[in-house]
Amino acid sequence: MSKNKNSLIIDTTNHAAKGGLLNRRLFLSSAIATTAALATTRAAHSQEIVGEGQDDWTLYPGSDALEYSNRSRFEVDSVKRLIPNDSQEFLDLRLTKYVARTPLDHLLGTITPNGLHFERSHQGIPDIDPDKHFLVIHGKVKNPLKFDISALENYPTVSRNYYMECSGNSAVLFDETPTDQSLQEIHGLLSGSEWTGVLLSTLLDECGISPDAKWIIAEGADNGMMTRSIPLDKALDDAMIAIRQNGERIRPSQGYPMRLLNPGFEGNTSVKWLRSIYLSDRPVMSVQETAKYTDMMPDDKALQFTLEQDVKSIITRPSSAMSLKKKGVYEITGLAWSGKGKIARVEVSVDGGNTWADTALEGPIHSKMLTRFRIPWMWEGSSAILQSRAIDEFGRRQPSRKELLDARGTNGIYHYHAIHSWDVAPNGEIKHVYA
């Protein structure tokens, strides 16, 4: 056997940056030929029952089809995580749990399964009867109109891929001491879906927008009636009334039967269980846009209406929930997104930001949607610090943590989007660090 056929086809000398980062095209262009060594082990004895040694699922008929499918009973780890808080008394007093985070380390691709989409409500998930629910559009319009779910389903719909990220995602990284939380706990308020709905501009046109309307005030029908003010230009640009997520009706935790969806805006503005849109000449200054969801700056001023999200990326594999078992070639992969448009480029460093290599982006790249990046990495068993940084089509570059904190300080808890670091120890264990 020639040396060529027997060796790993990936040329591990083809370095893209220091620390073992390889050319991003290597995994894509190479097919590792390991089939040559395969030989049949099937017994050729004519007297044996042929199923000897087979597993039960091969020997017995499977279960019946279901009206609504579940995943494998063995998939027990890929679950959402509820708010980490060790005080039972706190949870008891809060009456219920209002936060659940997506297991990003268990997912590949860019679409989050509906059952794993992160959840955030302020006073619980309402159990809405769709036949009794409606949306009214009123205020500075010629014709106040009412739409129920069946009316909305009659309109021409659009289906678009968008990410959703809570404004408070990654907030723990403002802390001075690095957290020991996992990828899921730090960054899990992030998901991606194909959303289907009616463009809000279509409905607003039918209502007849008054010239002095500048904002829309969106209110939910949930307990506490979530309320946000959104600029009218966003409403007329790409906002939609979403009624379906990945094809099926959106789930109760996502706003069943209808929600506002503001692509690229902080998640809280996409008001779920949407019941009222009031057109106004000014924002309403609800609690969620004054007391909360505002960013305290170092000069004691607070940023308000920080609506459009920044450019951001995270490495999802390898990450905290796994460890490297042996030296060798690993794929570094993760997600990048921008609230303004498309991701143009993602770079990865394994030496704490000293050298960077371009990654391969998996297309098609959608505007305001998660984009998956990947690059092969030869791990030689030494310490490494893994980082990713994204640049969007407008040239916005994801800042380092120092750059972000220099500008915005550590008094805020929202809109953290700096470069994130995973420390790989020589024994293969991975944990979050500041680097």
Next chain:
Amino acid sequence: MYMHKIIIFVTLLVSTQLAIAQESRFGVPATQADIDKSFWSVFPDGEFLPDGEGNVAEGRELFEYNCNICHNFPDENDPVKNEIGKLFGVEDKRGKANLDQTIGSYWPYSTTVFNYIRRAMPLVAPMSLTNSEYYSLTAYLLHENGIIAEDDVMNKDTLPKVEMPNKDGFVNAYPEVPEKYLAKP
């Protein structure tokens, strides 16, 4: 004659099109009852504030029965209740985790208090009080945050006139975050 018919036909066509343009394809006119059920917003200038009136003393009593299960009184210091949400006694508006940013230290508009608690509080039974009772709770919260006097009454005329200590503490970040707050390479 022939031309005449065409003119009528075109006129009918145009007017029909106009009529359609004025109508919704599948929506129906929203009634005032639909709007009243769905729309609870109150603006900083007092627009949409309801009738009714409340005072600090009544607010203190309502607070004890409706709010104190989760929120401390001004002279209380239960750590769990502080974690749920501190309402009083915070001078510094830089409260980490936003929980120590109180009405007195942080909130820019007085109407937001009424707007929020009427729709969302008490947590176990939002909207279970009268407008006057919500005015009373608002009065109590503003008073214990050092903003209004013990004998001030709150109604749709007086509440919007209450000036909040941190009213000038906010900077608009839409459509762009101001240059000085942008992370620089």
